[in-house]
Amino acid sequence: MKRPQRPPLGSGIAGKEVPKFTEFTTTPSESKVWITPENDLVPLGCWHYEYFHDPKISQKYGVIFGEENPTRLAALRVGFVRVNYERNGGKATIETIR
Numbered sequence: 001m002k003r004p005q006r007p008p009l010g011s012g013i014a015g016k017e018v019p020k021f022t023e024f025t026t027t028p029s030e031s032k033v034w035i036t037p038e039n040d041l042v043p044l045g046c047w048h049y050e051y052f053h054d055p056k057i058s059q060k061y062g063v064i065f066g067e068e069n070p071t072r073l074a075a076l077r078v079g080f081v082r083v084n085y086e087r088n089g090g091k092a093t094i095e096t097i098r
Helices: 049-052 055-060 071-077
Strands: 030-036 080-085 091-095
Touching: 049 055, 049 071, 071 080
Parallel strands: none
Antiparallel strands: 030 080, 080 091
16 A cells, blocks of 8 residues: 655645644653654654554554554554654654655
């Protein structure tokens, strides 16, 4: 299954206002979000395991779990992007699978 091409982040999508990533705070020192295949920013108030195992989310995006496909990788394989920004040092970690 071929994923649709993702427009550049921050470009605005169909008139949506794109929030700044740093507006999302997970802990005082970090901002962590997932970006959906539709480019929506999803700051999680729970573990990503809980979010992606919600049947509404896993069925909507076709997330398939298994012993060889842990939650994080399963989400990345269907087009999600994981971003972790460390405020103190300015380090950004971006995870994606193309």
